[in-house]
Amino acid sequence: MKNILQGKELGFGAAPLGNMFRSITDEEALATVDAAWEQGIRHFDTAPIYGAGLAEIRLGEILSKRPRDEYVLATKVGRVILDELEDPASRDLGERSGLFKYGRKNKIEIDYSEDGTLRSIEQSLKRLQTDRLDIVYVHDIAQDIYGDEWVSKFESARTGAFRALDRLRDEGVIKAWGLGVNLVEPIEIALDLDDAKPDAFLLAGRYSLLDHDRALQRLMPKAAKENVDIIVGAPYSSGVLVGGAHFEYQKASPEIVAKVDRIKTIADRHNISVKAAALQFVLANPAVASVIPGASRPARIAEDVAAMNEVIPPAFWQEIREQNLVAQNAPLPK
Template sequence: MKNILQKKQLGFGTAPLGNMFRNIPEEEALATVDAAWENGVRYFDSAPFYGAGLAELRLGEALAKRPRDEYVLSTKVGRIILDELEDPTLRDLGEKGGLFEYGRKNKLHVDYSEDGTLRSIEDSLKRLQTDRLDIVYVHDIAQDFYGDEWLSHFESARKGAFRALTRLREEGVITSWGLGVNRVEPIEIAMALDEAQPDAFLMAGRYSLLDHDRALQRVMPNAAKMNAKIIAGGPYSSGVLAGGTHFEYQKASPEIMAKVDRIKAIANRHNISVKAAALQFVLANPAVAAVIPGASRPDRITEDVAAMNEVIPAAFWQEMREQKLVAQDAPLPI
């Protein structure tokens, strides 16, 4: 990736600012971005999907007072926000079971075409109050959103968004582009395409303490070969590794909760936080350029920064490996 994210870093994923799971007061959302900045965070990621533009609007307002050259900004394409509002009496909770039920009520239109990509970027620039984007990801072309039809959406993106973003990169309009997905299969296919040549992959939830085997074997080695960076989203696995009850954006199963309890028990024995283990495990992989946990309260940012700096004894990782809670060949921060 050209000239950005050269140093491993803690970034900020702004999905929660789109009122994910709860109605977040405006002042709290803006204060969270300010807290990230004051704690040294300089990479911010957003998307039109997050609250139908709400996260981008809030991020744009908060960053408008900051020097544009001092931070890296990414957003995503694949959905156009319409002026038309949903009828609340007929409203379906929508994708991911109402993930952004408390977001703006504008309808979203799926569009991975070239024209749709260019329109999405233009709209995002306005909401983000900026004249340029550093990274643009093609969003959610995977099974979790489109089921058996996901490959047709991938093909639409290959013919539309991929080519448009490649051209914009060549023209210097954007610095980098890639995929932003919750599954590894689209990344594997994109890596095998001769014409695609993406620079980065935002992989949410697929390289974490709870789930990393396939990414470790199928994604990381190929990313290194093609000099593409991995941005790890969802390091807390939708919150279950940070004291929450969600995994994969749904209520965590008893099996997942049991695995989390095992990790917590080991962390307690070594007097460390699970948050620290989750963040530092992700960044230990050489392919990972940044980890971007989400936050909706200023104090969560402070916790993330503290977790990055927490000292974790090698004995913790040894026990995690002995208990088969991390893969035998996974790079560890020791």
């Protein structure tokens, strides 16, 4: 798997292209993807749920004009987008409410079965205007909003989507598959499966400067030992690390804001950006193959690239460690 993402440590997370949190124009979305390409980014990650297919449509509009062999394209299964629209008078807008309320109004059907997986892939190929996918993740089988229900969703995916993706990989239809989740536990379980062997995992929000303790306990060491890639999503913790108001897709608590302020104070003292610290911290872990921050403005892409190349003095990391702002066993950039 590592050869797929080699040289693509900085990727592009396309969730904002689905009008996450705010509505953006097609022109702004397409300019952002263009900027990512011009900055040398060749790893693009999306999903059907991002704006009920809107992110895939926008991403495909640009990438279809680029040489297909030059980039890695990842999407997800577990959601089938229906032609039927939501009733705008309904209070229950399903999974379109909240994060993607500004996206397309199509109904979204949760489906982790083999048939649903194949339908989802077929739809994604059309929206992305491509004939193949490199990585396919089983999306959101574990979210905090499900509580204990995630175990039953995992089992449904194990007997449906997992087996379908395992077969598609073996047949050469896709290059790799895994889980795209925001909890550590389902990845740990998947690593121990005998009847399915994922190649990579997209872990969103659980390995960042603000939240990494649980992942360090077992997941990261086991993934590195078994040569299974971890791709980190949401490295800025939904934006709060870089001036935003959200943490874990919700308004950040006073405690989180205070922790960010402490990190920023130390960063300012060493004349570095928190964005650089956030990205370089994630990539310092040997299990991490790539990090995929999201962006909805072209200027943000240049900032991400600059942050990757920013020189951070060892004294910054030493102070962060001494102030107990990172775990004592967390790998730090050298």
